[in-house]
Amino acid sequence: MKSTFRVMMLVLTALLGATAISLASAQPAGAGAEAAGQPESAIQGVRFGYVDLYIDSGEVPMAVYQVELRATAGDIRIVGVEGGDSAAFSEPPRYDPVALTRGERIVLGEFSTGSALPSGRTRIARVHLRIDGPPPVLELTLATAGDSAAAPINATASFTTSFQTQDGSTP
Numbered sequence: 001m002k003s004t005f006r007v008m009m010l011v012l013t014a015l016l017g018a019t020a021i022s023l024a025s026a027q028p029a030g031a032g033a034e035a036a037g038q039p040e041s042a043i044q045g046v047r048f049g050y051v052d053l054y055i056d057s058g059e060v061p062m063a064v065y066q067v068e069l070r071a072t073a074g075d076i077r078i079v080g081v082e083g084g085d086s087a088a089f090s091e092p093p094r095y096d097p098v099a100l101t102r103g104e105r106i107v108l109g110e111f112s113t114g115s116a117l118p119s120g121r122t123r124i125a126r127v128h129l130r131i132d133g134p135p136p137v138l139e140l141t142l143a144t145a146g147d148s149a150a151a152p153i154n155a156t157a158s159f160t161t162s163f164q165t166q167d168g169s170t171p
Contacts, residue, residue: 046132048079049163053108053125055145057155061117063088064150066109066143067157069127074136077103080128088112089124107143117148121158135163 055065069078078100083090093110100106108125129136142157 046130047163049129049131049161051127051129051138051162052123052160053084053127053140054121054123054158054160055142055155056121056158057119057145057153059119060147060153060155061119062122062145062153062155063113063117063148064109064111064144064146065124065155066107066145067124068105068107068141068143069159070105070139070141071136072139074134075132076136077130078106078127079130081106081108082126082128084122084124084126086116086118086122086124088114088117089122093125109143113148129163131163135161 051069053067053069055062055067080100081092081095083092089110089112091110093108095106095108106127108127110124138159138161140157140159142155145153145155147153
């Protein structure tokens with residue numbers, strides 16, 4: 001209960017801080033970055049987005065995984081973690097809550113002893129970010145994935161984002 005309350009307070013603090021920054025940097029109509037002679041992409045301010053994390057285990061049912069998500073460039077803070085699409089991984093994965101306060105890196109892991117294990121490409125988690133400035137460059141590393149006997153399986157990790165990438169496209 002205390003842990004849930006603490007996470008809720010961290011998210012609320014981040015939201016209030018972002019609102020205060022947004023209000024402090026508000027400009028009259030027509031006075032945006034373009035009017036100041038800078039491209040709009042150069043000044044994006046504080047905003048929130050998410051990263052969906054996927055593991056593709058091929059035809060093998062996946063029971064356990066561990067991944068690391070980190071920003072290699074950009075100013076982000078991780079503000080929350082949700083579970084995935086599969087019933088086996090619908091609860092938020094295990095992670096170090098201190099990683100939420102440090103911001104740019106988090107290790108997520110989970111296991112399932114259920115019989116309905118996912119195979120193929122499965123969304124395992126959604127990580128919520130507070131982004132300040134240009135879109136970050138993210139890196140996802142699959143540390144391990146395993147079957148119900150905890151034997152390693154060949155799998156690949158990937159992600160999609162809700163925000164623009166460095167080249168300006170939205171995945």
